[in-house]
Amino acid sequence: MIRVSIVGASGYTGAELAALVHKHPQFQIAGLYVSENSADAYKPFSSIHGQFAYQIDRTLIPIAESQIGKIVSECDAVFLCTPHAASVEWVAQARHHGAVVFDLSGAYRLSDLNVIKKYYGFDHKYPELLQQAVYGLAEWNHEAIRKADIVAVPGCYPTASLSALKPLQEADLIDSNVLPIINATSGVSGAGRRASLTSSYCEVSLNPYGVLGHRHQPEIAEHLDHPVIFTPHLGNFKRGILATITLKLREGISENQVNAAYASAYEGKSIVRLRQSWPSIADVEGTPFVDLHWQLDPQTGYLVVVSAIDNLLKGAAGQAMQCANLRFGYASSKGLI
Ligand SMILES: NC(=O)C1=CN([C@@H]2O[C@H](COP(=O)(O)OP(=O)(O)OC[C@H]3O[C@@H](n4cnc5c(N)ncnc54)[C@H](OP(=O)(O)O)[C@@H]3O)[C@@H](O)[C@H]2O)C=CC1
Numbered sequence: 001m002i003r004v005s006i007v008g009a010s011g012y013t014g015a016e017l018a019a020l021v022h023k024h025p026q027f028q029i030a031g032l033y034v035s036e037n038s039a040d041a042y043k044p045f046s047s048i049h050g051q052f053a054y055q056i057d058r059t060l061i062p063i064a065e066s067q068i069g070k071i072v073s074e075c076d077a078v079f080l081c082t083p084h085a086a087s088v089e090w091v092a093q094a095r096h097h098g099a100v101v102f103d104l105s106g107a108y109r110l111s112d113l114n115v116i117k118k119y120y121g122f123d124h125k126y127p128e129l130l131q132q133a134v135y136g137l138a139e140w141n142h143e144a145i146r147k148a149d150i151v152a153v154p155g156c157y158p159t160a161s162l163s164a165l166k167p168l169q170e171a172d173l174i175d176s177n178v179l180p181i182i183n184a185t186s187g188v189s190g191a192g193r194r195a196s197l198t199s200s201y202c203e204v205s206l207n208p209y210g211v212l213g214h215r216h217q218p219e220i221a222e223h224l225d226h227p228v229i230f231t232p233h234l235g236n237f238k239r240g241i242l243a244t245i246t247l248k249l250r251e252g253i254s255e256n257q258v259n260a261a262y263a264s265a266y267e268g269k270s271i272v273r274l275r276q277s278w279p280s281i282a283d284v285e286g287t288p289f290v291d292l293h294w295q296l297d298p299q300t301g302y303l304v305v306v307s308a309i310d311n312l313l314k315g316a317a318g319q320a321m322q323c324a325n326l327r328f329g330y331a332s333s334k335g336l337i
């Protein structure tokens, strides 16, 4: 059995991950951790996430980065479900002790230090580790993920967007003079469990945010190798992301070529479902899938693609589990479907 420690286990993605590890036939939980001064220190995990009562009987152990050597000695992999700035240091300490690390934050997803400073607000102290980190988009980077010691699990909006756009970009179908436009709406769990006015349930209706400045824009652009316009929206529902993407195809590209690009990119990749009708958030909520459907306007050459995921699963914990499966020699969907 592969023993797994989860730091940030009281949060939304940490809890989903604990649940996935708990039901996985080849993985088991070694320990669940929160920060050194956490208000949840020493509470039973199931007192916070009651759906796991009598299933995951674990205590949330408080721990500092400097103590990670102890965690590493007791497990085969560390999952970090921690804020970006905290993950920068946690990854470095975990690697110092030789751990295989899966970081669900944005700390190791971008390669350019200036872009990180601009969008995350901190100077990244470990450029050599950034270079080693593999971007964990499971359907696309599986060969590199199998050998990686640091996996930067993609953000939720980038997962939805890249899953839709990469087949077209790899097949060279996108008109490079026209930027793809991504309009995506997320449920409030995307903002994490910590209380804030902007993600407070009664405050949220449906609004754009981070317009022309969200940190997922450079993440999508870097891993697509194509600039995009990305506008996130916050919706008044708990979980899920629906991204509607509009792009211009190169002159003369047919619907058959688009269909073939998706079919060939995702052949045998069971987490990606190529749908025959428009997907909805209800279709993917609580599932590890990304659902895609598209339609070409032959008059204008514009294509509309819709991508739906559960932000906490394919957008975070589910994809982290796919990466761990690959890293430890299993099929990427093992334990997920
Ligand atoms: N929510 C989502 O849809 C997605 C989130 N992500 C990313 O995943 C990470 C976790 O997100 P999410 O679960 O939503 O966040 P939450 O706010 O729900 O949980 C954060 C967790 O980290 C712990 N924590 C905070 N600071 C530290 C620290 N310095 N050291 C150790 N533990 C710490 C918190 O507990 P405590 O403070 O009590 O110690 C809590 O357990 C973030 O980086 C987020 O950006 C990625 C994709 C999707």
Ligand SMILES: CC(=O)N[C@@H](CCC(=O)OP(=O)(O)O)C(=O)O
Binding pocket: 104, 105, 106, 154, 155, 156, 157, 186, 187, 188, 189, 190, 191, 192, 232, 234, 315
């Ligand atoms: C609704 C909401 O607030 N969503 C988050 C994105 C969550 C996510 O994917 O996470 P990373 O922070 O790991 O990139 C946001 O826009 O900041």
